[in-house]
Every structure is written in C-alpha cells, then in structure tokens.
Amino acid sequence: MQDQILEALRRGANDEALALARRDAAAKPGDAGAQRMLAVALGANGDREGALAAVDRALEIVPDDPDLHFQRATLLAGDRDVEGARAALERSVGLNPNQFGAYVLQAQLALARGDLDEAERQSRLAGRLAPEHPWLLGVDGMVALGRRRPDQALALLSRAAERAPDDEQVLLGLALAYIANGHDAFAEQALRNLIDRRGGPRPWRQLLAETLQRQQRPAEGFDALAPALEGEVPAATLRLAGELALQAGRPADALDWLRRAIAADPRAPRALALALEAWRRLDDRDDATRTLEAALATAPDASALWRARLAIVPVDAADAAYEVLSRWADALPDDPAAMDAQMRLSLATGDTDAALRHARALARRLPGHGGAHTVIVDILRERDPAAAIAHVESLLSSVEGDAARERLIASLGLLEDATGRYASAVERWQSLARIRASRRLPLPPLSAPVSAGRAWPDWTARGDDGTPVRTLFLWGPPGSCVENVATLFSGVPGFRADRMAPGAPDDVFQRYASVHALDNGLLDPAHAMREWSEGLTTRGIEGRHVVEWLLWWDNSLLRVLRPHVDGAAVVFVLRDPRDMLLQWLAFDSPMRIGASSPAAAARWLAGAIGQLLEILEDRLYRVSLVLIDGRESDAAALGEALSEALGMPLDVGGRVLSGLHFPAGHWRRYAEVLAGPFAQLTPVAMRLGYPET
Template sequence: MSHESSVIDQAREQFQAGNFTTAEALFREALREKGDDPRLMMMIGLCLQRSGRAEDGLEQLQAAAALDPDDPGIQHQLASALVDLGRPEQARAPLKRCLTADPNHLLARTLLGHLELADQQTRAAADCFQAALRIDRDHPPALTGLAMAQLRLGQPEKARAHAERAAAQEPGNAAAQFALAQAYDALGHSGFAEQCLRNAAQIQPDSGRIWAALGTLLGRNGQYADAVQALNRALKLGAGTNRVWLGLASSLQQLGRLDEAQTMVERFLQRVPDNPVGQALLVELLLDRGKTEQARTVIQRLAAEQGPRITLLRARLAEATGELDQAHALASELHHADETALADAARLLSGRVAKARGTAVIARKALQPLIEAGRHEPASSSLLADTIAAGGQIDRARDVLERLVNDQARYTPSVRARGARHLARLLDRAGEHADASQFLELPGWHHCELLQRLATDSPAALQAAWDQETDFGEKTAAIEDGRSNPIFILGWPGSGRDLLLAALDKQAGGVQLSQERERNRREALGLPLEPEQLRQLDEGRLRLGRKRFLGELRGRSDSAGKPVIDTSWWEMTALPALARHFPGASVIVPRADTEALAFFWLLAGYRDLDRMQSEYAAERRRFLHFKPRLNLNFVDLGLKDLLDQPAETLATLGASLGLNFDEPALQGLASARRDTPYDNMHNWPHYRQKTVD
C-alpha cells in the first residue's frame, strides 16, 4: 500500500470517528502528495463544515465542484452545504448537475423534494419523493417528505402510512415522528399526535419547530400550562413564528395570566406592528382586564380593517362600556357568519347582553342553536344555565352544566372544573349548599398573578428585612414641589379591589396614571428597596423619584388640580418607599373577612390556594406592622358595605378623596360584579372544611 493510500485511509478513519480537525490535516497531506484531487478537496470541505467552519467548507466544495462538474457526489455535497447555509435557491444548480450525471442519485432526489416542499411546490415535491422511493422504497427522509406533501394535498391516510413506514425504519428519527404526528392530528387523533411530538422532542430537544408544533397542539387541546412551557421553549430556540407568539399569548390568557399575555402580545406587535390578529388579541386582553378606553384606542387603529372579527371586537367593546343596544346589533350581524367559531362567539355575546338586560327568553333564543347543533361549549353552557336558573329552573340548569362536568372525553380537566365551579355557585345561591360542595372538588385552573408579583418584587430576603425593621424614624414631612400625592389602592382578589377599579374607571373628578407605565413608576422609586437603602435617600433623590413617578402628567391639561389615582398593585414591602416619597398620601385598603376571601378564591378557580392563604396572611401581618409607623392616610373600605350599599359607600369614599362616583361609576361596579363569586361570599361558613387551611 502506498503512503498516499495509507494517509487517506487514516483520514477516513478519523472522519468516521468524528475527529474532523485531525482528518482535515491528513486529507491535506494526501492532497499535497496527489495534487489537485476534487474528491480530496470535497472531504476537506466536509471536515471544515463539521468542525464549525461552514463558509470555509463551502469554498472547498465549490473548488472541488469546479474541478469536476460531472461528479454527482461532489455536486450533491455542494448543494447540501448551500441549503445548510440558508441558500436553497443556489443549491438547485448543483442538484441539477448531480441528477443529470446520475438520475438515480437517491439523496439528491430527496433533497430536491424538500426544496420543492419549502417553496410550496407540493405536487413537484411529491413527484421527487416518489422518484426517490422507486430507488429505495424504505428511505426514511423520502417517506417523511412524501408524508408532509400528502398532508398538504389533503391525503392524510396516505401520509400516515408513509410516516409510519419511516418511523418503523428509524424509530429514533425525529422527522419521521414529526410527520407521523401531523398525520395523526389531521385524522383527529390528537392524543397519538401529542405522543409522537413528545417523542420527536426527546430525540431532537433543540428543534424549535417541534416544540412549536407541540405547544400549538397542547393549546388547541386546552392543556394551556403545558402549551406555555412548550411555546416558551420554541421561542428560546428561535422558532418565533407569528403562530408561536400569538399561541403563547392565548394560552396565558386562558390560564388567567393576563398581564403576561398582554406583555407577550405587545412584544409581538413591536416586531410586527400592523398584524391585525395580534391587534385583535390585544383588544381581547384589554377588554378581559377591564381596560375599555385602551381597547377603544386599539380598535380605532384597526379602523381600516373590516370583517367579522373586528365587528365582534366592536360588539365586545360596546358590551364592556354598557352600550348594550349597540352590542346586540353588532353581534346579531354575525349570528350566521361563515366561520362557525365566530358565529358561536357572536351568539354567546348576544346571550350575555340579553341576560344583562333581563331578557332570558332572548338569551335562550340566541344560545339554543349552539345547544341543538351539539356545539354547547363551556361558555355557552354556563350562560344557558344562568338564563334557565334565572327563571327558577335550577334542576334544568344543573343538568346543562353536569353534562359538561361529566364529559371527560370531550373536555379537559380545567374546562370541567370551570363548569363545576359555575354549578357550585348556582346551587349555593339556591341554598343547596351540600350539593354545591361536591362540585368544588376538581382542582383550580386560575393562576394568581399576585403570587408571581410577590416572588419577583418582594423576595423572601426583602420581606425578612422589613419584617424585622422597627426604626422608621420620624414621620416624613410633606415635600413641597407643586406635585399632588397620588391615591394608592391595595387589595387581593375578592377584596373588592376589582370592583373599586371598575368604578374608578368611570368616575369623574380624578385622573388615572397609566397602567402601562406601572413598571416605569416602580423604577422611578428604585424598588425594591431594603430598609438601609431607603434610609439613605436624601431629599434630592426623593424629589427626583416623585418627578419621575408623576412624569406622565406633564403637559396633560386635564390633570390640573385633580386628584391623581394610581391603580397599580403594591406589595407591602413597597409601602415604606411610598411613605418616604409621598408622605401623607391616601391609601385605600379594601377589607374582607379572611374566610370569605378563601371561599371566593375557591369559587373563582384559583390554583395554589394554600400558598395564596399563606402569602395573604404574611402580607396582612406586614400591613399591620407598617400601619401605625408610616406617614400614610389609610382609608378603610369594607367589602360588605361596598356590596350592600355601593352608592352610599362610594359617595363617602369620594367625598374624602375629592372624587365623584356618579351613575356611570355605579354601573361600572355593577358590571364588574356580574358573574363573579361576590354574591356567594357570605355563605362561606357552609364550606368551612374546604377553605380552612
């Protein structure tokens, strides 16, 4: 054996072992001895590619291809390198030369099929894959490619058969598992599809495409928590398609994590500002959070967009702002829309409007087609049950919701739990407490945003530092800078905070700080602050913090001389900073019995009830620790008073704070109270064993 042959053999051994740097050096040694050899140049190019020097490798492959344009193997490797570098159009020429020299080149036929598939040339792609399979009927890449083409051609059964053959040939082939998942999904077998996608993700955990498909499927099946994890992973892996961003936001919305969902949509719209689907989802989230004026602003930006979905959003906005006639008129236009889901949503909205107007017969008329067609999804079932119950037919209402709760095949646990909680509230209000209790067993689905806020803004070490703090010094004197102290609002879910915010949104006399700038205001105060850090702030720093906190009011003529309202949620460890920056500021403290709050959380479907109770108790102790020591004007707002005598309670509160809670404010409170557990809270003693920690 010649020295040259020996070196080449050693180089091939090193290449096969994955030692590409050593293999490159040996191939170069052989090339020096043999002179220009396109095959050796090709191997050097492959070594460079696989050791992370893709551009250098491409140069070598191009040089090899130029020396021997008729070598199909070299031309195929050059085409593959161009595809890997994101230059598929440039890859077509070497592929053509390869197939001219060798029409039966299996890998080239398959690669050309994938290029055609990427270019949406589905029929041409299918022809390429079929030609490849005539060369080797069990070639997995051609089988998976043909399966994907057949899915686009509306042939899911054929796609499944080819994907199953590919998976049988190579069970560890992620592409085969992915294709099989798509086929199963197209055939309605979402459980099998999910398992195949999980297999693919385990085989190829760094594939954003696989995680994106899994997250999309999970979200569609109501597995929102798992969908969030999968879609977040897809984003981190660079698979940030529109579907992934909006699917992630939608799943967060379904979990009740509305702050995070809105942030996600806003980040998406920074990338794609004019995307109408993203704009529409932002409107939905704003309406879900009661931010009607902001929703109106976004809808105005969508003025050029016409179509049924925008009409539905306008109807939702009209409903949220109490313009029920307009909401009814807009929704009625869509009852027979071509898109079934949209028509159903419009009928559902009509049902809600009719219920709000006290016209149960009209509500049932709007919803009945959904029930008759078997499309009684949770929202329409719940609304229909409400309208039936309003007529005193509790047993019929119970039957509607029990069908939903017991349908384990059709509905996810979280959907069934929502139906069960709704039924529990109806039975509780009817005095059937024992029956109501049995429908409180399914676990909650609703994520409490405040728990995440506490973990982020008030970590355990900071809480411990403030819990031990007793030296608050002298109560700070007022800072004379011509700026008014804001009015702050505390409170947890079920305390009446949400009702007060709804009334404040409609009140006259005060000006609200933007919720969108809440983080900016926190940063203006330097939060979070430990006790020693707060003590070190001099008057100059305090004045600057006030200026930045209230900076959005500069130039606003409508704010002159009016009370300023900050609707942000504040953790207790932020109160000392508020007292230093805004001495004497009013802080509204909604108050409810602890046991009643726990019952509200249970009925509202919150998860982590034990943690909520523990964190609430700790925050309450912290508040009682701070209250006598801080220069803040704490204004007590009893929930019972707010529920039983809203007009008188708001009038008293308004008089003390310079606010005018007139009829629109009362309507806003009433609207926010509707379809919530507030009217059940007084019955908490009947469920003591379920709410006591």
C-alpha cells in the first residue's frame, strides 16, 4: 500500500493518495508506518494540522524514531512554531546523530531568526555527513548573504542550483544572491522558474514584482503581483501594488490599492507618501481629505497620518493648517513631529513668539533636535544676541560627536562676530581649527620667488595671442570664495572639481612634492606633462579641453606649463587678502587646507599671493586675475567679471552661489584683534590695489 500511496503522490493525485492512506491507517491502527504515510498525504493536501496529529499518533507507537521527530519538526517549522520545531529537531538528532536533514533544518531555522553563527555551526555538523550537498551549499550561501558577501553567496548558490535545479529553497536563495549582486535580470529568471514549477506564494511574487520594478518595468511587475492580490492581503503588498500602478502611470488604479494599504496600516509612511503623489497627479484634494479623515477616525495616534493630513492643506490656508495642527496636538500632545510642524508653520506665518515657544518645547522633548535649536538661535540673534550665545554655549557641554560640536563652535563664532565680540570669535575659530587639524591638509610648500634668480624654461607653448584656450586652470587661495567661481564653471564641458574630493588625480598638479622636485630637477617636466595628459583620458576628458580647479598653486608648475601645455591659461581668483584670511578662519575652505595659527596662515597667504603677482608683473604666463570683492555670491556680476577677464561669454545658467562669506571690508572690524597677521598681508594687498587701512 505504501508504494501505491507514493506513486499517487508522484503523479500529483493527492486526493487518491489521501484516500489510500486513510484506508491503510484504518486497517493498521497500531502501525507507525501507516500513520507516517497518512501524515505525508495529509500534508500534500494542505492539512498540516491533520498531518501533525498523524505524526503524533505514530510517535505514540514508536516514540524514539528519529525520522518521525524530523517529520514533526518540518511540519512545525511550516506552521512557524520555531521553538517546537527546534525541540523536535534536537530530539531527532539526539536519537540519530547522523540525521543530516535535521541539521540542515536547524540551520534554516537559525537563518530565519537571523542567528548566522548558529546556522554556520549546524552547517558544519551537516557537512561531516554530506559535504557538497545542495542543501548545505544553500545554507552556506544564505549565511554569506547575511554576512554581506554577495560574490561568495552567488558562487555557493550557483553550485547548489547545478546539483538541485528543482529545489525551491535553492532557487529562492539563488534569486536573492542575484539581487544582492545587482543582477536583476538573472534574479527575474530564477524567480519565474520557481513560480512556474512550484506555483506562486505571495512572497515569491512580491520579490519578482520588486525585481521587475528595479528594471523600470512597473506594469509587468504589477502583472506578476496580481495573483497575490486576492483574499486577505498584507499592507506591504497592497502598498507595492499601488506603487507599481503609480509608476506605470495609473494614479487612479494606484489609489484603489493605496487606500486599502492605508486602512490596513495607517502608520506606514511610504503608502501615505505614494497616495499623496497620486492625489497630486489627479488634483483630488477632496478624496485625499475623505480618505485621511476616515483613517484618522480609526487611528488618531498615527503621527504619519497627521503629517499627510497637514500636507494636503493649501499653502495659503493658514487657518485650516492651524486647525489640523490643533487637532494633531490634542491627539498626540507629546509628538515631536507635531511640535516641529507647529514651529515651522509659526515661522512661515511670521509668528516668531509662537515659533520660539514651540521650538523650546521641541528642544525639551528632543534635546538633540538641531532644527529646534536653529530656530531658537535665529530668533534670539535678532532679539537678544547675548541670550543666543548663552543658549549655544549651554549646548556645548552636552553635545555628543565631533561633527555636532564643530557646528556649535562655528555657530558661536558667527554669533560673537555679529555681536562685536571679535576676540572671542577668533578664539572660537582657532579652537575649531585645532579640532579639525588632523583632518586638514598642511599648508602647501612655496618655491623661492623670482627675485632669488631662478631661470625659467622658454615659453615655447605660448602660441599667438589669439590662440583659443583649450585648457584652463582655476585657482584661488582659501578664503577667496573661488568655490563660487567653480560653481559658475561647472556648466562648462570638461570642468573638473575632483581634485577636492577623495580619489583625486595623483599627478604633478596634486602632489605637494612636485614643488621641490620641479625646482631641483628631480622631476622631468615633460614626463609630468605626459602623466597629467594621460590622466585626463581616464577622467573622461578628450583633447585637453578641460577646466582644472586646482587644489594649490606654486610658480614651479610653470616649468611644466611654459614649454609643454599649449592653448592654456590660468585664472586666479582673489579678494582683499585680509578678508581672505578672515574668511578662511571662519568658514574653512573646500580645499580643506589648515594652518596652525592666524599668523602662519597670513605668512603663507602673503607668499602665495606674492607668487601670483610675480607672474603678472613679469608676464610669465597667460593669466587672468579676477578680484571678486563685493560680488562673491552674485552670479550675474561674477559671471560678467569672468567673461570680461577671459574674453569670452560665460553662461551662468541661473546658478545659485554660496552666501557663506563676510562682506567686503569686514576685516576692518578685526583690525585690532588680528593686527599682526594683517600687517603681514597689507603689503601684498596694496600691490593688488587695496587701501592700506
């Protein structure tokens, strides 16, 4: 009879197999084997509870059968009774230490609960019995995935799939490994094979839909998910259906699913965000209001719902917004999101008293809320600067993390500047420099001035005055606001700012050692030029049509440029050197160059500017000097100045420039505090045409 039952199961005749098994079990009430086969047939027909009862009856007959305990563990695992399954597995292994399947199932249970170490341990035990078994490779592959080793996981699961191409656990693991490696097309194929062979449980279909979504095929993703949208559907699946429909350009259909998702889980921010976008596309504020009010009636404590409800209030309807906020605050009086919304609405309507009150309440509720403290400081700066300073100082004692501490010190420096406490401001900036010192580049070396009797190579690459510029080098010292000029150049084909970032080009224009090596003949300029030119290709630049924003400048670079780089020019960006020093101290620079003190920074700055003046005065190279005082963040004025200097139009394209700078001449407020450093800079300032005082 057992053979007949197994043959019926192999044919997929599950009803026939169950009828045979019931008849055999009734005829042999004391036969454990008959009960075991009945359990198998019941399980094949989806009756896990009946199957478990049959296994338990078999165990009453032979309580020490390891295979029955393993069968019981499998059924319990299918019902998500993890603890019961583990207990049954331990009994199975205790009765038969060579029970390979028990070790594998224990490993799979460990994976399900995220215990990678235990899964690995069980895998090692199973490996002693059947090394290279596909189940074992599958477990090891999933462990590798859990440890974020996607390449290793894919290799293991591919081997498992070769040995067991029809095993659903292996195929599912292989699909996950493909996804982890970014191979969505292969993942799609594995998932489709799995679904075609084994049917389509909801999690598999959802995974396939997400894979298609990542391939920008939302309509196909929805079709793959559709069979899983019948009956009782989890909120996450409903949300995915809505998202796919929305991405496929069907906002009305999307809302049908998203309304259900919101009703099932009113606290899910993603479903709410998608619904808001669908309502926006349909311009249907009425439906949005009805849906959200209905959801709030059932879940008034859902902060995400209140945020969405406030978001659909018209921008110009302040009274309606205040009404929603009042209800929100009544429902959730301690909700930081409500406090934040009240604070921002008060700011938007000009009610600074209310904004300050809400900001303080929010800061008490969440002491680390940066937005609240920013509002407090901004309002107090206008009303009571001393109180603003005291507030920021009070935060310094409790703040955690270097980044937050740096922000507070920088804020204090600017507050003290605004209140005329110039000596204190300089002290703040110096303390900030000390904190950042380990993360800053040292001052670049400076070669000897022309007056030291240096000989220059012939300018053989100069070309005629009318030679078009193919290569433009841009540089400005720290504090010059050269970053705003770079922003204007960023729309020019070939512009590169990668020298300011990690992974910068390693060439003559980047290495500090170039200064000494070029001046002393240790570096062949022709070799340096070839290295730079070849590097342009790897940076995606063709034919030397490039705007190079340099990290530093030294006149020793002319030994490369004069004889070897034709059709080139340099743009130097400057302001009053004393303003540059102050800007550098207060706002740092994108070059991230540090200095041990204002005096050291001033000495270096004076030397660097002196070199630029040498080039201009001795006509050593094709150079444009652009002084940008008073127009540092004015895109139109700055663009006009650059166009004039270069002799060619520069389209600024409505670009927004950083306003983080002091106004021109601000240095005079620090004339006493920084008298020594300014004295070092005054001579070069006057050579540039700035007044002495």
